[in-house]
Amino acid sequence: MFPLILLYVVLTIVRPQDYMPALVGVPVLSVVLVLAFASWLASSAKTFAAPQFVILPIFLVVLMISTAVNGWFGGALDQLQKFGPVVIAFFVFAAACTQPRRLLISMAVIVLCSAVLAVHGIQQARTGIGWTGTPIGEDGRIQYVGIFNDPNDLGLLFAAALPMSVLLSRHGGFLGRLFWLGCSALLLYGVYLTNSRGALLAVLMVAGVYLWRRRGAVIAGTLAAAGLAGMKLLSSRMQELDAGEESASGRVDAWYTGMHLFTSHPIFGVGAGNFTEYNDLTAHNSFVLVLAETGFVGYALWLAFVCYSFWMMLTLLRYAPAEAGDPIQPVQLRRERAIALTLLLSLCGLFTAAFFLSRSYTVVMYLIIAMVTGHYVGARQRLPDLRGFTLGKEWWRWVPAAMGSIVGLFVLVAVLLKTSG
Template identity: 70%
Template sequence: MFPLIMLYVILTLIRPQEYVPAFTGIPVLPAVLILAFLCWMISGAKTFKAPQFVILPIFLLILMISVVVNGWAGGALDQLEKFGPIVIAFFVFAAACNTQRRVIYAMAVFVLCSVVLVAHGIGQARNGVGWTGVPLSEDGRIQYVGIFNDPNDLGLLFATTIPMAVFLSTLRGSLLRLFWLGCAALLFYGTYLTNSRGALLAVLVVAGAYVWYRSGFLTAGTLGVVGLACMKLLSSRMQQLDPDEESAFGRVDAWYEGLHMFLSHPVFGVGAGNFTEYNDLTAHNSFVLVLAETGFVGYILWLAFVGYSFWMMLAVLRHKPDDDNDPERAKAWQGERRMALTLLLSLCGLFSAAFFLSRSYMVVMYLVAAMVVGFYVSARQRFPQLRLFTLADSGWRWFPAAIGSIAGFFVLIAVLLHTSA
């Protein structure tokens, strides 16, 4: 199961099936996923001991219902075909990441695949076109094929994998340490080549979160201001980071329209995939997109799915084992904490970038979440004192969290619109 789902991850990220002639017309990606799913079905490693295993299939059902109640019965099958494979990949990948070693291998695959995409971008920046045949974007930013044909999507991936590369550099000897640090540097350079403001801000958030964890909020805030100033010098688009700038104002206006879609269709939204039927631009915010398209029901489920992932990693960082006087157990626990911090920083990078993009249904997001869930479930097996999260125990918390976050969006947008007026 593990080799097959890792092959699926490689094909999802590098995507040779989309530009290698030998793969033309062959459903390589679905075939590998089906084989991995069949192995998962007969595997004893299956686990459902996390709320996300309940939430995600229900969210898929809500996606299907959202299009049906908006007048397109056939849309239910369309959503099943689009999002169903992502649900399957989540279940299989989470079950496969059932040891620390496997999580490390998964991180290594994410980093190496991302470095391949950086190498493509470097060649693209030098020659104007990459080995895939994809040229630079019209504004000179690097891009790739398939789900990464937008520079912002590449930036999201790079910001997510930088913490993984840094973590991997701490595990082996000096040569491998230099190799993984080199990968981290390449990923940062790749983020620069995407010239994605959201991705650059995501890298800044990752660095700030790490400094906050190590040195406190004041130090993180001070260095954050310095980092933002440096990024404005590095990126021409960061210099345009202003609500009055045309692109930024278009995003704010899209958020405004998204909230009005929610107000007009509060229960199930305007239907998955229908945002652009009501507005020329997409939402440019993964949270607003879910709220507008699936209403309060879908939003609370998606928010819980995301929130539990963060909560799990924080639970590891805050937990104090009863047997920490045992040197071996204490050393093992420090390894768990370092891995949890890495995954938490990757989540910070992922969702900071996703805050400025409409990537609510992007497979990368759910693969990273699967890694998080797989790690936490296996960590509970190694340290049973870790909290067991269940919807029965904590699911109610997401109702006020959803209401509060929606209210926060209304306030934020009102402030941004007033500022740009």
């Protein structure tokens, strides 16, 4: 199971099936996922000990219902075909990532694959075209193939992989440290070449949260402000970070459209994948996209899925073993916390970028949350007093949480509209 799901991760990120003539048209990604799923079904490592395992299949059903209630019954099957593999990948990868060693291997695979894409981007920047045959964008921003043909998606991947690379640099002695720090530098340079404002802000968020955890809020805030000023000097697009700038204004208008679509279709939304039927641009915000397309029902589920992941890593970071009778060793506890902090930072980078992008259903997000879920499930087996999460007892929390966040989105859009006007 584990080798197969790792191969799936490699194929998902590096995507040789999209540019190698021998693989083009061959459903290699689907075949590998089916084999991994079959191995998962036959494995004793299957686990359902986290709310995400309940939420995600229900969210898939809501995606299907959202298209059906808007008059396209065939859309239910379409959503099953599109999002069903993401659900399967989540279940298999989460079950494979319950042990620290496997988590570190998974992180190494993600970092190495991301570094390959960064090297491809460097080749593009120097020669105008990468080995995939993909040219650099007309605006000078690097891009890849498949799901990473948008520079913003590349930047999102690099920002999420960066904390993993830094954690890996603490293992393997001097040469290992040098290698993984080199990968970190590649990822940072890759973010720079994407010139993605969302990715740059994601890197800043990752650094800020790390400093906040280590040095406190004052130092983190001060250095974050300095970092933002530095990024504005490095990136021409960061200099245009203003609600009145054309690209940002288009995003705000899309967010306004999304909120309007929610008020007109509050229960199940306008249907998954239908946002661009009502607006020329996509929502450019993963939260607004889910809200508009799946309504309150889908949004509450998706929000719970995301927030549980943050909650789990924060709970693990705050875990204190009982004074007596707890067999946990300090070295083991430090390892558990180090992995939890790394995954928390990856989540922060991922969702900072996702706040400015419509990436609510893309597989990369769910693979990283699968690592988070797997780590917490495994940690509960190793740490006797670590609390569990049960959706049956906690579901009611997500109703007011969803309501509150929706109000927050309305206020944010109203303020930005007034500012941009």
